[in-house]
Each structure stands twice: as C-alpha cells, then as structure tokens.
Amino acid sequence: MARNKHRTLVKALILAPYLILLYILQSTVFTRLTLMGEKPLLLPMAVAGIALFLGRVDGGVFGLFAGMLTDLSYNQATVQFTLLLTLMGIFLGILSDTVLVQGFPSFLVSSVLELLLISAFQALSLVVLRGAPLSVTAAVGLRQSVYSLIFAIPVYYVSRFLCRVMGPGKGF
Amino acid sequence: MKELISKKGLYIIAAAVAVAVIAAVSVALSGGNAGFASLLSEPFFKPVKSAMTSLVDSLEHTYNYMYRFDEIEAENQRLKARVAQLEQEYREYTEISEENERLHNLLGFAERHEDMSMEPVTVISWTASNYSSSFTISKGSSSGIELYDPVVDEYGFLVGQVTSVTSTSSVVTTLIDTTTSLGALFYENGETGVAAGDFELFKSSRLKVSYITDMDSAVIGATVVTSGSGGVYPAGLVIGTVSGIAVSSSGLDPYAVVEPSTDLTGLSHVYVITDFAVSE
Numbered sequence: 001m002a003r004n005k006h007r008t009l010v011k012a013l014i015l016a017p018y019l020i021l022l023y024i025l026q027s028t029v030f031t032r033l034t035l036m037g038e039k040p041l042l043l044p045m046a047v048a049g050i051a052l053f054l055g056r057v058d059g060g061v062f063g064l065f066a067g068m069l070t071d072l073s074y075n076q077a078t079v080q081f082t083l084l085l086t087l088m089g090i091f092l093g094i095l096s097d098t099v100l101v102q103g104f105p106s107f108l109v110s111s112v113l114e115l116l117l118i119s120a121f122q123a124l125s126l127v128v129l130r131g132a133p134l135s136v137t138a139a140v141g142l143r144q145s146v147y148s149l150i151f152a153i154p155v156y157y158v159s160r161f162l163c164r165v166m167g168p169g170k171g172f
Numbered sequence: 173m174k175e176l177i178s179k180k181g182l183y184i185i186a187a188a189v190a191v192a193v194i195a196a197v198s199v200a201l202s203g204g205n206a207g208f209a210s211l212l213s214e215p216f217f218k219p220v221k222s223a224m225t226s227l228v229d230s231l232e233h234t235y236n237y238m239y240r241f242d243e244i245e246a247e248n249q250r251l252k253a254r255v256a257q258l259e260q261e262y263r264e265y266t267e268i269s270e271e272n273e274r275l276h277n278l279l280g281f282a283e284r285h286e287d288m289s290m291e292p293v294t295v296i297s298w299t300a301s302n303y304s305s306s307f308t309i310s311k312g313s314s315s316g317i318e319l320y321d322p323v324v325d326e327y328g329f330l331v332g333q334v335t336s337v338t339s340t341s342s343v344v345t346t347l348i349d350t351t352t353s354l355g356a357l358f359y360e361n362g363e364t365g366v367a368a369g370d371f372e373l374f375k376s377s378r379l380k381v382s383y384i385t386d387m388d389s390a391v392i393g394a395t396v397v398t399s400g401s402g403g404v405y406p407a408g409l410v411i412g413t414v415s416g417i418a419v420s421s422s423g424l425d426p427y428a429v430v431e432p433s434t435d436l437t438g439l440s441h442v443y444v445i446t447d448f449a450v451s452e
Contacts, residue, residue: 026300027297027300028297030300031297031298031299031300032298037302037375038302039300039301039302041300070300073299073300073301074299074300074301074304075299075301075304075306075307075308075336075343076301122303126303126371130350132350132371133371133372133421136371136372137303137371140302140303140375141302143302144302
C-alpha cells in the first residue's frame, strides 16, 4: 500500500513537469512558430506515449490533465479536449495492455490516428455547429496533424525515458 | 698597479682625455649635435639596438602576458561587465523609446476620442487553436475590464473584443475570428454592412463585410470603420481597408474582403476601451 502511494507520487512528480513543459511550448513557442499557417498539437501525442508505456489507468489520468491544459491553451472551457484526451488515453492504454507492442511504430500509428481523430472532431463540430465549409476545416486539420507529427520522435523518446525512470509496472 | 699608474695608466688617461677633448670639440663645432663617437658607432649599433629592442619588447610582452595574466583577465571581466551593463542600458532605452512611441501614438488617438477610457495591457499568449484567433491579456476585472469591451492598438485600429474575463487576465477574440460580427460602415460614403470573420478568409488574416446597402461603395481601398450600432463598439474605429470583392458560395451574396488595419501578428501591447460615449 505504502509502496503504491510512493510510486504514484514519483509518477506525479515526473509527469507533472513534462505536462507543464509541453503546455508552455504548445501555448507560447509554437503559437508563433507556425508551419503552413498551422500550430502543432504536442500534448495529445504525449498522451499516446504515456498510454503506450504505462497503460489504461495512467494513460487516462495523463489524458485528463493533458486535455485540460490543451483546452486552456485554446482559450476555451475545459470540456472538448479534456473529454477527448481522457478517452483516448484510456483507449490507447487498453490497446497497449492487450495488442500493441511498446515501440515507435505503435506510437506513431497511435499518434497519427489520435491526431486525425481530433482533427476530424474539430472539423465536423465546426461544420455542424457553425456551418463551416468542410474542405477548409479538413485542410486545416490535415496540416495541423502533419505539423504535429514532426515532433513524434522527441515526444516518443522523452515519454519512453520518463516511463523507464519510473521503473517497471503499470497503474497509478 | 704601480706601473699601471705610472706609465700605462697615464697613457690610458691621456687617451681618455684626448677622446673627451675631441668629442667636446666635435660637439662644439657641430653646434650641439651627436659627437664623433656616436656618428662612428651608429651604423654598427643601430641594427643591433633595433634587434635588441624588438627582442626586449617581445620578452616584455611575454612576461606581461605570463605574469600580468590575472590582471588582464580581471580587466577583461571588468570590460565584459561594462559591456553587459551598457547593453542592458541600451535595451532599457529601446524599451522606453518604444513605449514612448506607443504612448505618443495613443495620445493622438486619445485626443481625438476624449470620451473614451482606455486600459493599457500586454499580450501574454496566443491561442494554440488553428480554428480561432484570440489572445490572453495581462489584466482582468480588477483593472476595470469587462466582458465585450472593445480592444484597439496604439493607433486606435480595432483589434477585437474581450470575450472572457478573470480578475487578473482576459481573453481577447480578434476581429478575424469566425465568431466575430459587428456593424460596419464605409468611411467615404457612410454605406453600412456587417463585418464578420470567415472560415475561408481566416487563414489569410482577413474578414468580410456583407449585407452592404450599396455594393458600389465597396471599392478597393475604401476604409471600413465601426458603425457603433448596438453600442458594443464605439463608432468610427478603423477596421481595415477593402482589398477585394467576392461572392458567397451560393453565388447570391456579394461581399467585400477587408484587410485589417492592425497588424495582428505583431501585437505586444493593446488598449482595452473600458468606457465610451454611445452614439446611436
């Protein structure tokens, strides 16, 4: 029991600065450093990485906080990404616990699917709720996903390094 | 010793006296210039002396480098510190100069709009979203900022509107955001329309003016200002200039494409209009 508490504390101490660093990068540096007019999404990829290495519970908890910070970086209420990334963290964690092999190819496929799903959700919600043209929103989503994937390698290796520092075992 | 003094010594003394006398006479005859000894020895000693001087200089330089290294390093540190101090002063001067310019520009705007109260704020961060255009500013309700307050730049060009407020910060949604919609009029002829953000124009940082009462007024280069209708924005704030005419996808509604006058990419300081006289 005490050992589990200690392990949870260690995880929180290691992952919290990682979350904050990615949030600061996403909401300050990369809001100015655009590519093809788009800004990248770093936090969702980190969710894929943590879920892949730590499983459904940790993936879900990390997704919850990453989602809240992503919503904050979007200057919007903590709803859309908070829900999306929590669910994605849990779902990718389940895949990691069952079928996915812990390696870069799995991470890359997970990240691509995650980013495309987020883009599709954003684009469709704007089409349905605000009457935005699908061609425009889809193009933005695609460019956003491509730009984000440039950071797949550093996010993967940092996530893997942090998870190795925590030691073996899954679950908060 | 005795012989030296008595014989050779006398010769030597005599020779010395002779040399001295000749030297004195030659100096006296040449009007105070170098004596014959100098003239005779110069061709031989000059290159030797030059070489020796160079050698000594070189040795002295090496000596100084080796033994005064600490002193030189300390001096280098002092100079570096001084350079850093001067650079800091220059940065401060530049900041003050820029702030002065901004306030000067704002003063011109404020003099033209004495009915307005303005709160200067700093832009903290921009949204990470690719579908909206908003930024966070450094002040909130504790500084008198309220929801839907208009925001302008130092020239008085419209930037956007406050759409979220906390006690210490606020979110400003810019005029190109797709949720923005406000009454506009063409400055030159007073024709009215509705300025709004558009998904297709968003990426090129432009907005559109539709529902124009007379499309002939929407000529390229025409200035678009706020109409003041609705009382949310003061009348007469410059939105931008017409850069093109287009038709909606349905092909039925023509609209003017407007380039904002404010430079949205370069905003660092903006001004929230906290109070103004409503002119309906």
